[in-house]
Amino acid sequence: xxxxxxxxxxxxxxxxxxxxxxxxxxxxxxxxxxxxxxxxxxxxxxxxxxxxxxxxxxxxxxxxxxxxxxxxxxxxxxxxxxxxxxxxxxxxxxxxxxxxxxxxxxxxxxxxxxxxxxxxxx
Amino acid sequence: xxxxxxxxxxxxxxxxxxxxxxxxxxxxxxxxxxxxxxxxxxxxxxxxxxxxxxxxxxxxxxxxxxxxxxxxxxxxxxxxxxxxxxxxxxxxxxxxxxxxxxxxxxxxxxxxxxxxxxxxxx
Numbered sequence: 483x484x485x486x487x488x489x490x491x492x493x494x495x496x497x498x499x500x501x502x503x504x505x506x507x508x509x510x511x512x513x514x515x516x517x518x519x520x521x522x523x524x525x526x527x528x529x530x531x532x533x534x535x536x537x538x539x540x541x542x543x544x545x546x547x548x549x550x551x552x553x554x555x556x557x558x559x560x561x562x563x564x565x566x567x568x569x570x571x572x573x574x575x576x577x578x579x580x581x582x583x584x585x586x587x588x589x590x591x592x593x594x595x596x597x598x599x600x601x602x603x604x
Numbered sequence: 605x606x607x608x609x610x611x612x613x614x615x616x617x618x619x620x621x622x623x624x625x626x627x628x629x630x631x632x633x634x635x636x637x638x639x640x641x642x643x644x645x646x647x648x649x650x651x652x653x654x655x656x657x658x659x660x661x662x663x664x665x666x667x668x669x670x671x672x673x674x675x676x677x678x679x680x681x682x683x684x685x686x687x688x689x690x691x692x693x694x695x696x697x698x699x700x701x702x703x704x705x706x707x708x709x710x711x712x713x714x715x716x717x718x719x720x721x722x723x724x725x726x
Contacts, residue, residue: 489675489683511656511684512706514634534633540680553611558662561611562633582704584634 492518492540496578498604503597505581505589506604517581517601521573528591529568535583536562542577546570614640614662618700620726625719627703627711628726639703639723643695650713651690657705658684664699668692 490508495518499506503525505517521544537546538560546553546561547570553561563569571579590598612630617640621628625647627639643666659668660682668675668683669692675683685691693701712720 487670487675487683487685487689489677489681492680492682509658509682509684511658511686511704512636514636516658516682516684536631536633536638548609553609555611558614559611560614560631560638561609562631562638563609564633567609582633 492580495604496520496540502576503589504599505601507601508604510585514582514584515587515601517583518604519579519581520576521571521579522576523573525571526590526593526595526597527568527570528593530563530565530583530587530591532565533584533587534562534564535587536560536581537571538580538582540578540580542573542575544577544579545572545574547572614702617726618642618662624698625711626721627723629723630726632707636704636706637709637723639705640726641701641703642698643693643701644698645695647693648712648715648717648719649690649692650715652685652687652705652709652713654687655706655709656684656686657709658682658703659693660702660704662700662702664695664697666699666701667694667696669694 502520502522505519507515509516539555544555624642624644627641629637631638661677666677
């Protein structure tokens with residue numbers, strides 16, 4: 483736990499980076515991270531064997547493809563993808579998303595690739 | 605885990621109840637609940653011995669009093685109160701807040717009182 487108790491202004495944090503698909507850590511609690519990410523285009527199909535993952539859209543629009551249907555998520559909406567469920571996030575235009583997931587979670591889940599990145603604090 | 609993967613629209617969930625200081629569960633992940641609450645007035649001083657707690661304000665304005673200072677939190681801002689830190693939420697006018705905390709978390713932490721309530725799904 484970082485020592486200071488800090489009020490986090492999400493808009494200001496989003497303004498501090500531009501790259502897509504590189505989640506940044508803004509807070510930690512109970513062995514999980516709150517991350518923010520800008521998403522645009524298609525990601526990769528993957529799943530997280532042991533971790534549920536929350537997506538909360540704050541701007542733009544995100545589609546999370548599941549194997550049997552698509553989830554459409556706009557500002558003020560959130561969804562939890564349970565562990566083990568294959569999914570692929572897609573954003574036609576840039577979407578700003580808040581993620582909540584255990585510290586152990588890798589962005590590409592069980593599929594390590596050139597899209598795999600370490601999240602860093604911002 | 606509830607079986608279905610559901611996109612949760614926070615505004616609609618907030619419209620479904622009016623009472624203050626009665627958190628409602630809207631999602632679960634990794635042994636934690638995402639809860640929403642309407643807060644107005646003063647709560648009680650308390651702490652959570654084993655659980656960090658996230659407050660994310662979506663409407664209105666929340667003050668979280670700490671023993672040494674006040675945190676002021678508006679829409680689009682969030683704060684994590686680490687385990688063991690005494691705090692008292694106060695909202696001069698109604699504030700809509702999203703909470704993230706372990707399933708074991710009691711709203712009044714270590715201080716059971718008539719303000720203690722069980723969260724229920726909404």
